[in-house]
Amino acid sequence: MYVIIVGCGRVGSSMAKQLVDEGHDVVVVDEDPSSFRLLGDGFPGQCVVGAALDWDVLRQAGIEGADAFAAATDGDNTNIVCALIAWRAFEVRCAIARVYDPLRARVFARSGLHTVCPTEQARVMMMDAVHACPISTTGE
Amino acid sequence: MFVVIVGAGKVGLNVARSLTHMGHEFIVIEQRRSRYDLLRPELEERLLFGDGTEMWVLEEAGIVRCDLVVAVTGDDEDNVVIAQLAKLEYDVPKVVARVNNPRNQPTFDLLDVDATVCAATMMISMIQHELPSHQFVPLLSLKRENMELVEIEVSDDSPSAHLAIDDIRLPDGVLVTAILREGTALLARGSEVLLPGDQVLCLLAPGREKELIRSFLPSRKPEEVQAQASIDTISE
Numbered sequence: 001m002y003v004i005i006v007g008c009g010r011v012g013s014s015m016a017k018q019l020v021d022e023g024h025d026v027v028v029v030d031e032d033p034s035s036f037r038l039l040g041d042g043f044p045g046q047c048v049v050g051a052a053l054d055w056d057v058l059r060q061a062g063i064e065g066a067d068a069f070a071a072a073t074d075g076d077n078t079n080i081v082c083a084l085i086a087w088r089a090f091e092v093r094c095a096i097a098r099v100y101d102p103l104r105a106r107v108f109a110r111s112g113l114h115t116v117c118p119t120e121q122a123r124v125m126m127m128d129a130v131h132a133c134p135i136s137t138t139g140e
Numbered sequence: 141m142f143v144v145i146v147g148a149g150k151v152g153l154n155v156a157r158s159l160t161h162m163g164h165e166f167i168v169i170e171q172r173r174s175r176y177d178l179l180r181p182e183l184e185e186r187l188l189f190g191d192g193t194e195m196w197v198l199e200e201a202g203i204v205r206c207d208l209v210v211a212v213t214g215d216d217e218d219n220v221v222i223a224q225l226a227k228l229e230y231d232v233p234k235v236v237a238r239v240n241n242p243r244n245q246p247t248f249d250l251l252d253v254d255a256t257v258c259a260a261t262m263m264i265s266m267i268q269h270e271l272p273s274h275q276f277v278p279l280l281s282l283k284r285e286n287m288e289l290v291e292i293e294v295s296d297d298s299p300s301a302h303l304a305i306d307d308i309r310l311p312d313g314v315l316v317t318a319i320l321r322e323g324t325a326l327l328a329r330g331s332e333v334l335l336p337g338d339q340v341l342c343l344l345a346p347g348r349e350k351e352l353i354r355s356f357l358p359s360r361k362p363e364e365v366q367a368q369a370s371i372d373t374i375s376e
Contacts, residue, residue, distance in 0.1 A: 076221075
Protein backbone atom coordinates (compact mmCIF):
# COMPACT_ATOMS: atom_id res chain seq x y z
CA MET A 1 0.00 0.00 0.00
CA TYR A 2 1.20 3.54 -0.81
CA VAL A 3 0.32 5.95 2.00
CA ILE A 4 0.77 9.71 2.29
CA ILE A 5 0.79 11.20 5.78
CA VAL A 6 0.50 14.96 6.22
CA GLY A 7 1.79 16.39 9.48
CA CYS A 8 4.78 14.78 11.18
CA GLY A 9 3.68 15.25 14.77
CA ARG A 10 3.08 12.58 17.38
CA VAL A 11 0.26 10.90 15.47
CA GLY A 12 1.68 11.32 11.96
CA SER A 13 5.20 10.16 12.83
CA SER A 14 4.10 7.08 14.76
CA MET A 15 1.66 6.12 12.02
CA ALA A 16 4.50 6.45 9.51
CA LYS A 17 6.84 4.27 11.54
CA GLN A 18 4.22 1.59 12.08
CA LEU A 19 3.18 1.52 8.41
CA VAL A 20 6.81 1.19 7.34
CA ASP A 21 7.27 -1.69 9.81
CA GLU A 22 4.24 -3.33 8.25
CA GLY A 23 5.97 -3.15 4.88
CA HIS A 24 4.07 -0.27 3.29
CA ASP A 25 5.43 2.58 1.17
CA VAL A 26 5.12 5.79 3.16
CA VAL A 27 5.61 9.47 2.30
CA VAL A 28 5.45 12.06 5.07
CA VAL A 29 4.72 15.71 4.27
CA ASP A 30 5.40 18.56 6.69
CA GLU A 31 6.12 22.27 6.35
CA ASP A 32 8.78 22.09 9.04
CA PRO A 33 11.80 19.91 8.15
CA SER A 34 12.83 19.64 11.83
CA SER A 35 9.62 17.72 12.56
CA PHE A 36 11.03 14.71 10.69
CA ARG A 37 13.31 14.09 13.73
CA LEU A 38 10.32 12.32 15.27
CA LEU A 39 10.72 9.59 12.66
CA GLY A 40 14.06 8.60 14.20
CA ASP A 41 17.26 7.64 12.41
CA GLY A 42 17.12 5.54 9.29
CA PHE A 43 13.46 6.07 8.45
CA PRO A 44 13.17 4.27 5.10
CA GLY A 45 10.19 6.26 3.82
CA GLN A 46 10.26 9.53 1.89
CA CYS A 47 9.98 12.98 3.50
CA VAL A 48 8.63 15.97 1.58
CA VAL A 49 8.93 19.52 2.92
CA GLY A 50 6.06 21.75 1.91
CA ALA A 51 2.49 22.92 2.49
CA ALA A 52 0.02 20.13 1.88
CA LEU A 53 -2.52 22.57 0.45
CA ASP A 54 -0.22 23.05 -2.51
CA TRP A 55 -1.19 20.66 -5.30
CA ASP A 56 2.40 20.54 -6.57
CA VAL A 57 3.66 19.43 -3.15
CA LEU A 58 1.01 16.68 -3.13
CA ARG A 59 2.07 15.62 -6.62
CA GLN A 60 5.68 15.55 -5.46
CA ALA A 61 4.56 13.22 -2.66
CA GLY A 62 3.13 10.94 -5.32
CA ILE A 63 -0.55 11.55 -4.64
CA GLU A 64 -1.52 10.41 -8.11
CA GLY A 65 -0.70 6.83 -7.16
CA ALA A 66 -1.62 6.89 -3.47
CA ASP A 67 -3.87 4.26 -1.90
CA ALA A 68 -4.41 6.18 1.32
CA PHE A 69 -4.00 9.74 2.59
CA ALA A 70 -4.03 10.74 6.26
CA ALA A 71 -4.00 14.39 7.36
CA ALA A 72 -2.88 14.83 10.97
CA THR A 73 -1.43 18.34 11.25
CA ASP A 74 -2.30 20.45 14.29
CA GLY A 75 -4.83 22.44 12.23
CA ASP A 76 -8.37 21.12 11.73
CA ASN A 77 -8.95 23.28 8.68
CA THR A 78 -5.67 22.31 7.04
CA ASN A 79 -6.53 18.65 7.56
CA ILE A 80 -10.03 19.07 6.16
CA VAL A 81 -8.90 21.00 3.09
CA CYS A 82 -5.96 18.80 2.13
CA ALA A 83 -8.04 15.64 2.59
CA LEU A 84 -10.73 17.23 0.39
CA ILE A 85 -8.10 17.91 -2.27
CA ALA A 86 -6.79 14.32 -2.07
CA TRP A 87 -10.29 12.90 -2.30
CA ARG A 88 -11.95 15.25 -4.79
CA ALA A 89 -9.09 16.38 -7.03
CA PHE A 90 -6.81 13.32 -6.99
CA GLU A 91 -9.44 10.66 -6.35
CA VAL A 92 -7.65 9.02 -3.44
CA ARG A 93 -10.53 6.86 -2.25
CA CYS A 94 -9.29 6.63 1.28
CA ALA A 95 -8.56 10.20 2.43
CA ILE A 96 -8.79 10.71 6.17
CA ALA A 97 -8.76 13.99 8.11
CA ARG A 98 -8.17 14.35 11.82
CA VAL A 99 -10.62 16.99 13.08
CA TYR A 100 -10.63 17.91 16.77
CA ASP A 101 -13.84 19.95 16.55
CA PRO A 102 -16.76 17.48 16.69
CA LEU A 103 -19.15 19.89 14.92
CA ARG A 104 -16.93 20.38 11.88
CA ALA A 105 -16.02 16.69 11.89
CA ARG A 106 -19.72 15.81 11.66
CA VAL A 107 -20.50 18.26 8.83
CA PHE A 108 -17.63 17.07 6.65
CA ALA A 109 -18.28 13.42 7.48
CA ARG A 110 -21.86 13.91 6.31
CA SER A 111 -20.55 15.30 3.02
CA GLY A 112 -18.62 12.04 2.49
CA LEU A 113 -15.18 12.88 3.86
CA HIS A 114 -13.60 10.32 6.18
CA THR A 115 -12.99 12.18 9.45
CA VAL A 116 -11.51 11.01 12.74
CA CYS A 117 -12.46 13.09 15.77
CA PRO A 118 -10.20 12.45 18.79
CA THR A 119 -12.37 14.73 20.95
CA GLU A 120 -15.45 12.65 20.33
CA GLN A 121 -13.54 9.44 20.94
CA ALA A 122 -12.08 10.82 24.17
CA ARG A 123 -15.58 11.85 25.27
CA VAL A 124 -16.94 8.34 24.69
CA MET A 125 -14.01 6.71 26.51
CA MET A 126 -14.14 9.14 29.42
CA MET A 127 -17.88 8.59 29.75
CA ASP A 128 -17.41 4.83 29.71
CA ALA A 129 -14.73 5.18 32.39
CA VAL A 130 -17.00 7.35 34.53
CA HIS A 131 -19.94 4.98 34.10
CA ALA A 132 -17.68 2.10 35.12
CA CYS A 133 -16.72 3.75 38.41
CA PRO A 134 -18.09 1.98 41.46
CA ILE A 135 -20.57 4.06 43.39
CA SER A 136 -19.42 4.88 46.89
CA THR A 137 -21.66 3.61 49.66
CA THR A 138 -20.21 5.83 52.36
CA GLY A 139 -22.47 8.52 53.68
CA GLU A 140 -25.70 6.62 52.96
CA MET B 141 -29.15 42.36 2.55
CA PHE B 142 -27.44 40.75 5.55
CA VAL B 143 -23.77 39.86 5.17
CA VAL B 144 -21.46 37.86 7.44
CA ILE B 145 -17.82 38.88 6.98
CA VAL B 146 -15.15 36.63 8.46
CA GLY B 147 -11.84 38.41 9.03
CA ALA B 148 -11.49 42.07 10.01
CA GLY B 149 -8.20 42.70 8.24
CA LYS B 150 -7.87 45.53 5.72
CA VAL B 151 -10.12 43.76 3.23
CA GLY B 152 -12.83 42.80 5.71
CA LEU B 153 -12.88 46.22 7.31
CA ASN B 154 -13.20 48.02 4.00
CA VAL B 155 -15.94 45.68 2.82
CA ALA B 156 -17.74 46.50 6.09
CA ARG B 157 -17.33 50.24 5.56
CA SER B 158 -18.64 49.98 2.00
CA LEU B 159 -21.65 47.98 3.17
CA THR B 160 -22.33 50.68 5.77
CA HIS B 161 -22.39 53.32 3.00
CA MET B 162 -24.67 51.15 0.90
CA GLY B 163 -27.01 50.73 3.83
CA HIS B 164 -26.67 46.96 4.21
CA GLU B 165 -26.73 45.01 7.44
CA PHE B 166 -23.60 43.06 8.34
CA ILE B 167 -21.54 41.51 11.09
CA VAL B 168 -17.76 41.02 11.12
CA ILE B 169 -16.02 38.14 12.94
CA GLU B 170 -12.43 38.62 14.13
CA GLN B 171 -10.31 36.22 16.16
CA ARG B 172 -7.30 38.40 16.96
CA ARG B 173 -7.98 40.16 20.28
CA SER B 174 -5.82 43.22 19.49
CA ARG B 175 -7.53 43.76 16.13
CA TYR B 176 -10.92 43.30 17.75
CA ASP B 177 -10.12 45.85 20.47
CA LEU B 178 -8.87 48.31 17.87
CA LEU B 179 -11.98 48.14 15.69
CA ARG B 180 -14.66 47.73 18.35
CA PRO B 181 -15.16 51.51 18.82
CA GLU B 182 -15.88 51.91 15.11
CA LEU B 183 -17.94 48.79 14.40
CA GLU B 184 -19.51 48.46 17.87
CA GLU B 185 -21.87 45.50 18.16
CA ARG B 186 -21.36 44.64 14.48
CA LEU B 187 -17.95 43.21 15.43
CA LEU B 188 -17.91 39.77 17.02
CA PHE B 189 -14.89 38.21 18.72
CA GLY B 190 -14.21 34.58 17.82
CA ASP B 191 -12.91 31.99 15.39
CA GLY B 192 -15.10 32.24 12.30
CA THR B 193 -14.41 28.63 11.36
CA GLU B 194 -16.20 27.51 14.55
CA MET B 195 -19.81 26.78 13.80
CA TRP B 196 -21.16 28.17 17.05
CA VAL B 197 -19.43 31.48 16.28
CA LEU B 198 -20.93 31.56 12.78
CA GLU B 199 -24.33 30.80 14.27
CA GLU B 200 -23.96 33.54 16.88
CA ALA B 201 -23.18 35.91 14.01
CA GLY B 202 -26.47 34.92 12.37
CA ILE B 203 -25.21 32.87 9.43
CA VAL B 204 -28.52 31.01 9.31
CA ARG B 205 -30.34 34.09 8.02
CA CYS B 206 -27.58 35.71 5.97
CA ASP B 207 -27.68 36.36 2.23
CA LEU B 208 -23.94 36.44 1.66
CA VAL B 209 -20.81 35.21 3.39
CA VAL B 210 -17.52 36.98 2.73
CA ALA B 211 -14.53 34.86 3.82
CA VAL B 212 -11.52 37.17 3.90
CA THR B 213 -9.17 35.87 6.57
CA GLY B 214 -5.44 35.65 5.89
CA ASP B 215 -5.52 31.84 5.83
CA ASP B 216 -6.71 30.08 2.71
CA GLU B 217 -7.61 26.86 4.54
CA ASP B 218 -9.86 28.87 6.86
CA ASN B 219 -11.52 30.66 3.93
CA VAL B 220 -12.14 27.34 2.19
CA VAL B 221 -13.65 25.79 5.33
CA ILE B 222 -15.87 28.83 5.96
CA ALA B 223 -17.10 28.66 2.36
CA GLN B 224 -17.77 24.93 2.67
CA LEU B 225 -19.62 25.28 5.98
CA ALA B 226 -21.75 28.10 4.55
CA LYS B 227 -22.78 25.89 1.63
CA LEU B 228 -23.00 22.44 3.27
CA GLU B 229 -24.54 23.34 6.58
CA TYR B 230 -26.30 26.69 6.25
CA ASP B 231 -27.43 26.89 2.62
CA VAL B 232 -26.06 30.40 2.27
CA PRO B 233 -27.09 31.68 -1.19
CA LYS B 234 -23.72 33.18 -2.07
CA VAL B 235 -20.15 32.94 -0.79
CA VAL B 236 -17.25 35.17 -1.80
CA ALA B 237 -13.76 34.20 -0.67
CA ARG B 238 -10.33 35.72 -0.67
CA VAL B 239 -7.48 33.69 -2.12
CA ASN B 240 -4.29 34.75 -0.33
CA ASN B 241 -1.90 32.56 -2.27
CA PRO B 242 -2.66 32.16 -6.00
CA ARG B 243 -1.35 28.62 -5.80
CA ASN B 244 -4.47 27.74 -3.81
CA GLN B 245 -6.87 28.98 -6.51
CA PRO B 246 -7.50 25.43 -7.84
CA THR B 247 -8.75 24.38 -4.40
CA PHE B 248 -11.33 27.16 -4.31
CA ASP B 249 -12.39 26.22 -7.85
CA LEU B 250 -12.57 22.53 -6.93
CA LEU B 251 -14.93 23.24 -4.05
CA ASP B 252 -17.27 25.52 -6.01
CA VAL B 253 -16.82 28.76 -4.14
CA ASP B 254 -19.11 31.22 -5.99
CA ALA B 255 -16.55 33.94 -6.43
CA THR B 256 -12.95 34.34 -5.41
CA VAL B 257 -10.77 37.41 -5.21
CA CYS B 258 -7.01 37.13 -5.31
CA ALA B 259 -5.09 40.38 -4.95
CA ALA B 260 -1.88 38.86 -6.31
CA THR B 261 -3.61 37.48 -9.41
CA MET B 262 -5.34 40.78 -10.07
CA MET B 263 -2.12 42.67 -9.63
CA ILE B 264 -0.35 40.38 -12.09
CA SER B 265 -3.19 40.79 -14.61
CA MET B 266 -2.90 44.55 -14.31
CA ILE B 267 0.87 44.38 -14.79
CA GLN B 268 0.50 42.12 -17.83
CA HIS B 269 -2.10 44.52 -19.17
CA GLU B 270 0.54 47.27 -19.01
CA LEU B 271 3.25 45.18 -20.64
CA PRO B 272 3.30 45.37 -24.43
CA SER B 273 4.74 41.87 -24.70
CA HIS B 274 1.63 40.22 -23.32
CA GLN B 275 -0.77 39.44 -26.11
CA PHE B 276 -3.36 37.66 -24.00
CA VAL B 277 -4.42 38.63 -20.47
CA PRO B 278 -7.31 37.02 -18.57
CA LEU B 279 -8.76 39.95 -16.61
CA LEU B 280 -11.82 38.68 -14.80
CA SER B 281 -13.57 35.40 -14.23
CA LEU B 282 -17.24 35.28 -13.18
CA LYS B 283 -17.66 31.66 -12.25
CA ARG B 284 -21.33 31.52 -11.44
CA GLU B 285 -22.25 33.61 -14.46
CA ASN B 286 -20.04 31.37 -16.61
CA MET B 287 -18.32 34.34 -18.18
CA GLU B 288 -14.78 35.60 -18.58
CA LEU B 289 -13.29 38.89 -19.62
CA VAL B 290 -9.99 38.73 -21.46
CA GLU B 291 -7.77 41.13 -23.34
CA ILE B 292 -6.15 39.97 -26.56
CA GLU B 293 -4.04 41.59 -29.24
CA VAL B 294 -4.99 41.66 -32.91
CA SER B 295 -1.93 40.45 -34.84
CA ASP B 296 -0.93 41.47 -38.41
CA ASP B 297 -1.92 38.08 -39.76
CA SER B 298 -5.27 37.86 -37.95
CA PRO B 299 -8.14 37.42 -40.41
CA SER B 300 -9.97 40.08 -38.37
CA ALA B 301 -7.36 42.82 -38.91
CA HIS B 302 -8.62 45.69 -41.09
CA LEU B 303 -12.21 44.44 -40.83
CA ALA B 304 -15.17 46.17 -39.20
CA ILE B 305 -16.59 44.53 -36.06
CA ASP B 306 -19.75 43.61 -38.01
CA ASP B 307 -17.68 41.76 -40.62
CA ILE B 308 -15.33 39.72 -38.45
CA ARG B 309 -16.00 36.06 -37.83
CA LEU B 310 -15.74 35.23 -34.15
CA PRO B 311 -15.98 31.85 -32.46
CA ASP B 312 -19.38 31.10 -30.90
CA GLY B 313 -19.73 32.46 -27.41
CA VAL B 314 -17.32 35.37 -27.89
CA LEU B 315 -18.27 39.03 -27.85
CA VAL B 316 -15.89 41.91 -28.53
CA THR B 317 -16.87 44.70 -26.16
CA ALA B 318 -14.14 47.34 -26.50
CA ILE B 319 -11.03 48.20 -28.46
CA LEU B 320 -7.96 49.62 -26.73
CA ARG B 321 -5.88 51.72 -29.10
CA GLU B 322 -3.11 54.19 -28.27
CA GLY B 323 -4.16 54.42 -24.65
CA THR B 324 -7.86 55.01 -25.20
CA ALA B 325 -10.81 52.66 -25.17
CA LEU B 326 -13.39 52.62 -27.95
CA LEU B 327 -16.72 50.86 -27.68
CA ALA B 328 -16.77 48.02 -30.18
CA ARG B 329 -19.57 49.34 -32.38
CA GLY B 330 -20.36 47.45 -35.58
CA SER B 331 -18.66 49.91 -37.93
CA GLU B 332 -15.43 50.19 -35.93
CA VAL B 333 -12.48 48.75 -37.87
CA LEU B 334 -9.91 46.58 -36.05
CA LEU B 335 -6.27 47.46 -36.69
CA PRO B 336 -3.20 45.28 -36.15
CA GLY B 337 -1.78 46.05 -32.70
CA ASP B 338 -5.20 46.85 -31.19
CA GLN B 339 -6.04 45.19 -27.89
CA VAL B 340 -9.62 43.99 -27.76
CA LEU B 341 -11.63 43.26 -24.64
CA CYS B 342 -13.75 40.16 -25.13
CA LEU B 343 -16.46 38.51 -23.08
CA LEU B 344 -16.45 34.78 -23.55
CA ALA B 345 -17.69 31.53 -22.13
CA PRO B 346 -14.94 29.61 -20.27
CA GLY B 347 -13.16 27.16 -22.55
CA ARG B 348 -13.35 29.40 -25.65
CA GLU B 349 -9.88 30.88 -25.11
CA LYS B 350 -8.13 28.65 -27.63
CA GLU B 351 -10.56 29.49 -30.44
CA LEU B 352 -10.24 33.17 -29.57
CA ILE B 353 -6.43 32.98 -29.69
CA ARG B 354 -6.57 31.16 -33.05
CA SER B 355 -8.75 33.91 -34.41
CA PHE B 356 -6.72 36.92 -33.26
CA LEU B 357 -3.20 35.47 -32.99
CA PRO B 358 -3.25 32.79 -35.72
CA SER B 359 0.53 32.29 -35.86
CA ARG B 360 0.82 31.50 -32.12
CA LYS B 361 0.15 28.22 -30.40
CA PRO B 362 -2.85 28.70 -28.09
CA GLU B 363 -1.35 26.47 -25.38
CA GLU B 364 1.80 28.59 -25.28
CA VAL B 365 -0.10 31.85 -25.16
CA GLN B 366 -2.23 30.59 -22.31
CA ALA B 367 0.75 29.21 -20.42
CA GLN B 368 2.47 32.57 -20.67
CA ALA B 369 -0.58 34.30 -19.24
CA SER B 370 -1.01 31.85 -16.42
CA ILE B 371 0.43 32.81 -13.08
CA ASP B 372 0.63 29.46 -11.43
CA THR B 373 4.39 29.66 -11.34
CA ILE B 374 4.23 32.09 -8.45
CA SER B 375 5.44 30.63 -5.21
CA GLU B 376 5.09 31.81 -1.65
